[in-house]
Amino acid sequence: MHHGGLAALRVECGPVRPITIVVEDPATGDRARYAFLRSPVRIGRREDCEIVLPQPFVSARHGIVQFDELGARYADLGSRNGSAIDGVPVSPDVPTPLSSRSELRIGALRLSIARAPEPSVAGESVAPVRPGALTELMEALARPPEVDPEAAWVASLHPGQSVGRFELVREIGRGGFGLVFEAIDRQLGRRVALKAMRPGAHPAQLQASWLQREAEAAAQLNHPNIVTLFDVGRWEGGPFLVMELLRGEGLDARLDRGPLPLDDALGVAIDAARALAHAHCSGVVHRDLKPSNVFLTDAGWTKVLDFGLAHVFGSEPSLAGGTPRYMAPEQRRHDPADARSDVFSAALLLHETLTGRLPEDGPPASPGSLPGVPAALAALLARALSPDAGRRPPDGAAWLEGLLAAQREAEKDPSGS
Numbered sequence: 001m002h003h004g005g006l007a008a009l010r011v012e013c014g015p016v017r018p019i020t021i022v023v024e025d026p027a028t029g030d031r032a033r034y035a036f037l038r039s040p041v042r043i044g045r046r047e048d049c050e051i052v053l054p055q056p057f058v059s060a061r062h063g064i065v066q067f068d069e070l071g072a073r074y075a076d077l078g079s080r081n082g083s084a085i086d087g088v089p090v091s092p093d094v095p096t097p098l099s100s101r102s103e104l105r106i107g108a109l110r111l112s113i114a115r116a117p118e119p120s121v122a123g124e125s126v127a128p129v130r131p132g133a134l135t136e137l138m139e140a141l142a143r144p145p146e147v148d149p150e151a152a153w154v155a156s157l158h159p160g161q162s163v164g165r166f167e168l169v170r171e172i173g174r175g176g177f178g179l180v181f182e183a184i185d186r187q188l189g190r191r192v193a194l195k196a197m198r199p200g201a202h203p204a205q206l207q208a209s210w211l212q213r214e215a216e217a218a219a220q221l222n223h224p225n226i227v228t229l230f231d232v233g234r235w236e237g238g239p240f241l242v243m244e245l246l247r248g249e250g251l252d253a254r255l256d257r258g259p260l261p262l263d264d265a266l267g268v269a270i271d272a273a274r275a276l277a278h279a280h281c282s283g284v285v286h287r288d289l290k291p292s293n294v295f296l297t298d299a300g301w302t303k304v305l306d307f308g309l310a311h312v313f314g315s316e317p318s319l320a321g322g323t324p325r326y327m328a329p330e331q332r333r334h335d336p337a338d339a340r341s342d343v344f345s346a347a348l349l350l351h352e353t354l355t356g357r358l359p360e361d362g363p364p365a366s367p368g369s370l371p372g373v374p375a376a377l378a379a380l381l382a383r384a385l386s387p388d389a390g391r392r393p394p395d396g397a398a399w400l401e402g403l404l405a406a407q408r409e410a411e412k413d414p415s416g417s
């Protein structure tokens with residue numbers, strides 16, 4: 001929410017390309033830029049508008065900007081003093097196209113729109129990994145190793161050691177397939193996260209060209225709710241990934257302290273759904289969504305980790321490696337996973353975030369079976385957890401839409417009935 005003067009930058013995240021709306025007050029010289037990834041943008045004096053304008057000539061709900069990949073439209077919502085586009089008053093409730101050259105006037109205020117780059121967590125845009133880099137790495141990995149990689153791995157992965165141009169600072173965590181370190185990139189002088197893959201995790205399955213294309217697409221995903229992959233590399237001990245360094249904790253660690261309140265649980269699920277919606281649009285399926293792959297930053301962002309890389313490094317969730325708790329039924333059967341498998345895993349994650357536990361085996365959650373969870377959300381969860389993939393929301397965008405509707409319901413009726 002925007003409070004006070006016109007100087008704040010507001011960032012909203014969503015599945016579509018963002019727009020920037022610039023508001024200028026010629027009377028005071030104030031100028032504010034707002035970036036939005038989610039349509040619609042409501043403009044008015046009321047605090048629940050996306051752009052809150054305190055001026056007396058602005059109505060409580062003055063107008064609304066809607067946008068999609070095709071462009072933006074403005075509609076006046078029947079305001080007291082009206083709105084004008086390029087000097088022409090607009091009729092109430094009739095959406096009028098708004099181009100980057102249009103000037104929208106609300107009283108003395110001038111509003112204009114422009115497309116904006118995707119924001120990153122630091123507010124600066126980061127370039128994702130170079131196209132083709134992953135394929136080159138895969139080809140290098142297919143050649144016989146010069147040294148015993150296991151020995152090199154064990155000997156070298158300690159704080160103070162170097163892996164290529166990266167100096168390891170401290171171990172952050174370890175998973176089934178590798179170790180994650182905070183590291184310093186000596187060349188670029190920045191801190192990064194370096195994930196060294198255990199040798200032996202080789203990319204056999206990448207021989208399929210569609211998998212290779214998907215891995216390349218995953219490596220280039222650029223979204224505020226997806227950790228940015230900076231680089232991939234190889235040293236004598238095996239392959240490694242270089243990522244944006246996150247501060248905060250994994251959802252796994254957070255859940256060890258108990259479930260999250262409804263608002264927070266929904267917020268995390270919605271951010272993760274934005275990441276899925278974006279990836280699914282790019283033809284990338286995560287395939288290994290679980291609490292340790294969802295990260296909550298100290299700055300309040302949710303970031304999804306390990307996108308689509310599950311099978312690149314042979315770390316596709318396997319039945320051999322223990323109970324595949326977050327896998328969709330089709331994945332357990334070794335049938336191909338698709339966007340709907342991610343929706344299933346995302347719903348399991350939300351169930352656990354809300355209740356502290358996974359749904360028991362047997363019939364999936366049904367309305368009323370989750371105490372404290374609004375009926376609309378429980379119904380959405382039940383659909384998303386359907387063993388039959390055809391009954392689930394078909395992809396991340398549909399899952400996101402369902403969650404946003406459930407969030408609006410929850411806000412309207414906080415009692416959850």
Ligand SMILES: Nc1ncnc2c1ncn2[C@@H]1O[C@H](COP(=O)(O)OP(=O)(O)OP(=O)(O)O)[C@@H](O)[C@H]1O
Pocket residue numbers: 172173174175176177178179180193195227243244245246247249250292293305306315
């Ligand atoms: N970019 C990052 N910045 C900060 N911490 C990270 C980053 N990437 C991973 N981590 C932390 O490192 C831990 C280990 O990650 P890793 O992916 O190796 O293991 P995992 O997700 O538990 O299991 P798996 O090997 O199946 O993926 C994670 O739980 C996470 O908290």
Ligand SMILES: [Mg+2]
Pocket residue numbers: 175292293305306
């Ligand atoms: Mg992981």
